[in-house]
Amino acid sequence: MEYAGRMIDAGLQLLDRQIIDVNGEMAGNVDDLELTFPGEGTGPPIVTAILAGPGALSRRIGGRLGSWLESVHERLHPHPDPGPARIPFGVVKKFNAAVELTLPRAELEVDRLEKWVRDTIISKIPGAENEAATEEGG
Amino acid sequence: MRLTDVLGSEVIDSTGRKIAVVTDVRLVQDGPILGELGAAFRVHGLVMGRVSMGAHMGFERRNVRGPWLLKRFFALIQGTPHYAEWELIRSIEPDRVRLRVRGEELRVAEPPR
Amino acid sequence: MKRILAITLGILTAIGGFVDIGDLVANAETGARFRMSLAWVVVVGIIGIIVYAEMSGRVAAVSGRPVFDLVRERLGARVGLTNLIASLFINFLTLTAEIAGVALALELASSVNYLLWIPVVAFLVWIVIWRVKFETMERIFGLMGLMLIVFGVVVWRAHPDWGSLIHGATHPSLPRGEGLPTYCYFAIALFGAAMTPYEVFFFSSGAVEERWSPKDLNVNRANVFIGFPLGGAISLMLMAGASIVLAPRGISVGTLSQVALPTTVVLGKIGLAVLLVGVFAATFGAALETGLSAGYIVSQYFGWQWGKFVPPKKAPRFHLVVMVSIALGALLGLTTLDPIKVTEYSIVLSAAALPLTYFPILVVANDPDYMGDKVNSKVMNFIGSVYFVILVVISVATIPLMIFTKAGA
Numbered sequence: 304m305e306y307a308g309r310m311i312d313a314g315l316q317l318l319d320r321q322i323i324d325v326n327g328e329m330a331g332n333v334d335d336l337e338l339t340f341p342g343e344g345t346g347p348p349i350v351t352a353i354l355a356g357p358g359a360l361s362r363r364i365g366g367r368l369g370s371w372l373e374s375v376h377e378r379l380h381p382h383p384d385p386g387p388a389r390i391p392f393g394v395v396k397k398f399n400a401a402v403e404l405t406l407p408r409a410e411l412e413v414d415r416l417e418k419w420v421r422d423t424i425i426s427k428i429p430g431a432e433n434e435a436a437t438e439e440g441g
Numbered sequence: 442m443r444l445t446d447v448l449g450s451e452v453i454d455s456t457g458r459k460i461a462v463v464t465d466v467r468l469v470q471d472g473p474i475l476g477e478l479g480a481a482f483r484v485h486g487l488v489m490g491r492v493s494m495g496a497h498m499g500f501e502r503r504n505v506r507g508p509w510l511l512k513r514f515f516a517l518i519q520g521t522p523h524y525a526e527w528e529l530i531r532s533i534e535p536d537r538v539r540l541r542v543r544g545e546e547l548r549v550a551e552p553p554r
Numbered sequence: 555m556k557r558i559l560a561i562t563l564g565i566l567t568a569i570g571g572f573v574d575i576g577d578l579v580a581n582a583e584t585g586a587r588f589r590m591s592l593a594w595v596v597v598v599g600i601i602g603i604i605v606y607a608e609m610s611g612r613v614a615a616v617s618g619r620p621v622f623d624l625v626r627e628r629l630g631a632r633v634g635l636t637n638l639i640a641s642l643f644i645n646f647l648t649l650t651a652e653i654a655g656v657a658l659a660l661e662l663a664s665s666v667n668y669l670l671w672i673p674v675v676a677f678l679v680w681i682v683i684w685r686v687k688f689e690t691m692e693r694i695f696g697l698m699g700l701m702l703i704v705f706g707v708v709v710w711r712a713h714p715d716w717g718s719l720i721h722g723a724t725h726p727s728l729p730r731g732e733g734l735p736t737y738c739y740f741a742i743a744l745f746g747a748a749m750t751p752y753e754v755f756f757f758s759s760g761a762v763e764e765r766w767s768p769k770d771l772n773v774n775r776a777n778v779f780i781g782f783p784l785g786g787a788i789s790l791m792l793m794a795g796a797s798i799v800l801a802p803r804g805i806s807v808g809t810l811s812q813v814a815l816p817t818t819v820v821l822g823k824i825g826l827a828v829l830l831v832g833v834f835a836a837t838f839g840a841a842l843e844t845g846l847s848a849g850y851i852v853s854q855y856f857g858w859q860w861g862k863f864v865p866p867k868k869a870p871r872f873h874l875v876v877m878v879s880i881a882l883g884a885l886l887g888l889t890t891l892d893p894i895k896v897t898e899y900s901i902v903l904s905a906a907a908l909p910l911t912y913f914p915i916l917v918v919a920n921d922p923d924y925m926g927d928k929v930n931s932k933v934m935n936f937i938g939s940v941y942f943v944i945l946v947v948i949s950v951a952t953i954p955l956m957i958f959t960k961a962g963a
Contacts (some may be wrong), residue, residue, distance in 0.1 A: 308470035308480055310553035312488065313444055315465060315497040316923070319627045319634070321619065321857055328868070332626065332857030336444035338484065347484040347527040348442060349472045355857070363445055363631040393476025400617040400924050405477050417858065421870035430685055431867045496630045498917055507920050508935035510943070511913075 321401040324408040331413045334359035350392050355413045358387030379415050388412035449493040450538050460544035461489035486527055488550050491520040524550035559693055560773050563760045564781025566696035566839050571753040572785035573702055574840035575655025576897030581789045583807040584740055585796030590722035595741045599748025600786035602941045604778050606912055609919040610754045611774040614761035617924050621758045622854035628914040637910040638855045645752055645848050647900035650883040652841035654893030658810045659833045676884035679841045688763045688862045695839035701832030705791035708820045714798045739959045742948055746905030752847040759850040763863050849876040905952045908945040
C-alpha cells in the first residue's frame with residue numbers, strides 16, 4: 304500500500320532523544336511514548352504523548368533502582384498516584400537529532416525536580432542569576 | 442499503552458510458535474491532525490528480530506553505509522529483521538504479541554525510507 | 555590572535571588526557587623503568603584520541619548533540635545507565651586524584667602539607683566552574699599548562715644520546731627485572747590514559763558550549779590535530795627525561811617530587827618553578843575537566859539542562875552534580891588515600907569502560923540523518939573500527955592483567 308505520510312521507526316528515531324523547548328532549552332529525554340487506541344473500531348494506536356522523567360524512566364530501568372526512582376517521582380508529586388509526566392504529542396514541532404517543542408519548558412509537567420533543586424539549593428548561592436563573567440572583545 | 446511495553450515482547454505466530462521478539466515499532470504519519478506537527482503518527486507495523494538488545498543502532502537502514510565491521514557484526518546477531526503490518530496482528534498483550542499468520546508468511550523488513 | 559586561541563579547547567582536553575596527575579606519574583615511571591620501550595603506545599594513543607575526538611567534535615558541531623546524548627540514544631536506557639554509573643565512578647576517582655594533584659603541586663611549591671591545600675583547591679575548582687566563562691577558563695589553563703613544554707627543554711639540555719633514545723623507542727625491549735605481563739599492564743595504562751572517556755565527554759560538550767556549527771568543522775580539525783599531538787609530545791618528553799635521568803640511576807617514581815627530579819637536575823630551580831606552574835595548571839585544568847564531565851554526563855543522560863553557557867539558575871541540577879562531585883572528591887582525598895595509586899586504578903578501570911563510550915560515537919558519525927553529508931569517510935571508518943577492536947581487546951584484558959601483575963608492582 305502507498306502511504307503519503309512520513310514513516311519512522313519509533314525506537315530508533317524518537318525514543319531516548321533529547322527534548323528541546325521553544326526557547327532552545329533542554330526539557331528532558333523521550334523516556335517513553337504513550338500509545339492510545341482510537342475510540343471505536345479496531346484501528347492501530349496513535350502516538351498521543353511523550354512520557355518523560357523519573358515516572359517514565361523507572362519502568363525502563365526496572366529492578367530495585369527503577370522502584371527507587373519511581374518513589375522519588377511520587378514523593379515530588381502533590382497527587383497520591385501520579386502517572387509519568389506527559390508532553391502531549393501535539394506540542395511537538397519537529398524532530399531529527401532532537402525533539403523540538405512549541406512550548407517553553409516552564410509550561411510542561413517535566414520541570415518539577417528542576418524547580419525544587421533551583422529553589423532549595425542553587426538560588427541560595429550568590430551569582431546564580433548571572434551569566435559567567437564575560438570577556439569582551441578578542 | 443506505552444511504547445516500551447511493546448518493545449522486546451515475544452512474537453507468537455498463528456501456530457503458537459515464538460518466532461521473534463519486537464525490536465521496533467514503525468509509525469506512519471497519517472492520523473488525525475494534531476497540532477503544528479500536522480497529522481498524528483499511527484502504528485504501521487512491528488519490526489522483529491532474533492534478539493532485542495534495547496539498543497538501537499540503525500544499521501539496517503539503507504542509507505547508513507558503515508562502518509562495515511559493525512554492520513556485519515550486528516547483522517550476525519540480529520538475523521534478518523522481519524515485518525508485520527498492523528492488520529496481521531491479532532492481539533497485543535503484556536510482553537506478548539500474537540499474529541494472525543504464520544511466521545513464514547512475514548516479509549523481510551525494509552528500512553522505512 | 556583569536557584564530558590561534560581557537561584551539562585552546564583541544565589543548566585543554568589534551569592536557570587532561572596526556573599530562574594530568576596520573577599521566578605525569580605514569581609517564582615518568584614508565585620512562586624510569588622501561589626507558590623508551592613504551593613510547594609507541596603513546597603514539598598509538600594519540601592517533602586513537604585524534605580520530606574519536608574529531609568524530610565527536612564533528613557530531614557536536616553538525617547536530618548539537620554531545621557524546622552522552624548519543625550513548626543514551628544508541629545503547630538505550632539500561633545499558634546507557636550502566637555506562638553512566640561506570641563512567642561516573644571512574645570520573646570521580648580521577649577528580650579526587652586531580653584535586654589531590656593540585657594540592658601536591660602546591661605542597662612542592664610552598665612546603666605546606668597537601669592535605670591542607672585540598673579544601674582550598676576544591677573551593678577554587680568549584681568557583682571557577684561557577685563563575686568563569688568557559689572560553690576564558692579554557693584559554694587560561696590550556697595555555698598555562700603548555701608550560702610543561704619545559705620537559706622538552708629538559709631533554710634538549712641534557713644532551714642525551716639521541717641515537718640510543720630513538721633506537722630505544724623504535725626497538726621496544728624488556729629491561730632486566732621486568733616481565734611481559736607488567737609491560738602489557740603499563741601499555742594498557744598508557745593507552746587508557748590517552749583515550750579516557752572524559753576527554754570526549756568534555757571535548758564534545760565543550761564544542762556545544764562554544765556553539766560550534768557546521769561552519770566550525772575546520773576549527774574542530776585544528777583543535778584535534780594540533781592539541782592532542784602537542785599533549786602527546788609533552789608526555790613523550792617527560793618519558794624521555796625520566797629515561798635519561800632516572801633510569802640509569804635506578805630511581806623509580808612514586809611521588810610528584812620524583813616526577814620533578816629530572817627537571818631539577820637539568821634546569822635547576824628555575825626549571826622547577828616553571829614545571830610547578832605547568833603542573834598546577836595541568837592538574838587544575840584536569841580537575842575542571844572531570845568536574846564538569848560529571849555534570850555533563852549525568853545531565854545528558856537524563857536530558858536535564860546543562861552547561862556553563864546558561865546562568866546557573868537555569869541549570870540547577872547540573873551545577874548540583876558538579877558541586878557534589880567536587881565535595882566528595884575532596885573528602886576522599888582527605889582520607890589520605892594515595893592520590894597516585896587512585897589515579898592508576900582509575901586509568902586502568904576506564905580502559906575497561908572504553909568500548910561502551912566509543913561505540914555510539916562511531917555509529918552516529920555514520921548516520922546521515924544526523925550528519926547529512928558529513929558522515930565518516932571510508933578511511934575514518936577503517937581506522938575507527940581498528941581502534942574499536944583494540945579497545946574491546948584491552949577492555950577484556952585489563953582486569954585479569956591488573957590482578958595478575960598486582961597492578962604493575
